[in-house]
Amino acid sequence: MKFNWIKAKEYKDIIYEKMDGIAKITINRPEKRNAFRPETTMEMYDAFADAREDSNIGVILLTGAGPSKDGKYAFCSGGDQSIRGNKGYVGKDGVPRLNILDVQKQIRSIPKPVIALVAGYAIGGGHVLHVVCDLTIAADNAIFGQTGPMVGSFDGGFGASYLARIVGQKKAREIWYLCHQYNAQEAYEMGLVNKVVSIDQLEEEGVKWAYEILEKSPLAIRLLKSAFNAELDGQAGIQELAGNATLLYYMTDEAQEGKNAYNEKRKPDFKKFPRVP
Numbered sequence: 213m214k215f216n217w218i219k220a221k222e223y224k225d226i227i228y229e230k231m232d233g234i235a236k237i238t239i240n241r242p243e244k245r246n247a248f249r250p251e252t253t254m255e256m257y258d259a260f261a262d263a264r265e266d267s268n269i270g271v272i273l274l275t276g277a278g279p280s281k282d283g284k285y286a287f288c289s290g291g292d293q294s295i296r297g298n299k300g301y302v303g304k305d306g307v308p309r310l311n312i313l314d315v316q317k318q319i320r321s322i323p324k325p326v327i328a329l330v331a332g333y334a335i336g337g338g339h340v341l342h343v344v345c346d347l348t349i350a351a352d353n354a355i356f357g358q359t360g361p362m363v364g365s366f367d368g369g370f371g372a373s374y375l376a377r378i379v380g381q382k383k384a385r386e387i388w389y390l391c392h393q394y395n396a397q398e399a400y401e402m403g404l405v406n407k408v409v410s411i412d413q414l415e416e417e418g419v420k421w422a423y424e425i426l427e428k429s430p431l432a433i434r435l436l437k438s439a440f441n442a443e444l445d446g447q448a449g450i451q452e453l454a455g456n457a458t459l460l461y462y463m464t465d466e467a468q469e470g471k472n473a474y475n476e477k478r479k480p481d482f483k484k485f486p487r488v489p
């Protein structure tokens with residue numbers, strides 16, 4: 213099915229579109245299996261920030277452009293090794309960066325579900341990208357794996373610890389120590405993806421899941437996301453959950469009384485608010 217995506221902003225390395233409450237970010241470097249360079253990552257950060265700020269957007273899809281000229285698909289093959297320096301990935305400004313880590317944190321903390329739509333390779337830092345998304349829908353041609361120990365890298369953050377929460381310690385260690393590749397069915401069986409569909413159904417399925425989520429209570433979804441994160445993310449996770457508690461508290465008459473009293477230069481009257489058991 214063809215959807216009426218509307219371009220939301222012009223970028224070089226990504227395509228950013230919106231439709232009916234859904235934002236879609238597509239990494240668009242198919243000739244490099246959608247490997248990211250610092251500019252790609254900066255654009256992704258900017259687009260995710262826009263999707264966060266846009267109150268009409270409730271779900272974000274993250275995917276990779278394809279197929280490339282040789283007919284192969286990729287979600288993302290991680291950091292672009294051709295511009296990797298000795299302090300990170302070097303962009304046009306000559307500055308080395310590992311700024312995909314900022315995007316990982318952003319995906320986790322954005323108070324809206326992010327769904328990875330994976331066709332073809334999700335490898336290395338590209339694999340970690342789908343891992344940090346709330347949900348993953350895989351095409352039947354999807355291939356998953358880490359390459360770090362083969363190419364002189366590793367992601368000891370979410371790429372290791374959150375992966376282990378998803379597939380278990382033994383499997384996560386296997387994935388990183390052996391650097392094998394796993395097909396969509398194997399990924400489904402280890403709980404790494406939520407569903408496997410045919411390649412021509414991938415976007416349709418992602419949009420269907422997004423529409424289903426959009427029908428649900430936005431605050432309930434927001435609170436659930438921060439609740440799922442809180443346990444693993446330590447102080448940062450608790451901050452997110454607590455921020456949502458503050459958001460809800462601000463909506464109460466009790467909190468309004470405090471603010472109004474301050475602005476009206478009077479003593480607040482909190483006595484009228486019950487202390488529920």
Ligand SMILES: CC(C)(COP(=O)(O)OP(=O)(O)OC[C@H]1O[C@@H](n2cnc3c(N)ncnc32)[C@H](O)[C@@H]1OP(=O)(O)O)[C@@H](O)C(=O)NCCC(=O)NCCSC(=O)c1cc(O)c2ccccc2c1O
Pocket residue numbers: 243244245247284289290291292293294301310311312313333335336337338359360363365366367368
């Ligand atoms: C993804 C592949 C398994 C696909 O294999 P296939 O045989 O289908 O395709 P080719 O290998 O021929 O690739 C076609 C074409 O694309 C280029 N390419 C593919 N991936 C990359 C890449 N990551 N960087 C640069 N270029 C890439 C390839 O060179 C070909 O170009 P030609 O001009 O020769 O046609 C296979 O491509 C593959 O294994 N790719 C490498 C995967 C990889 O090792 N990725 C990096 C892992 S490390 C990482 O991503 C990483 C990034 C970070 O920012 C971190 C930050 C903090 C901590 C850790 C980080 C981290 O680990």
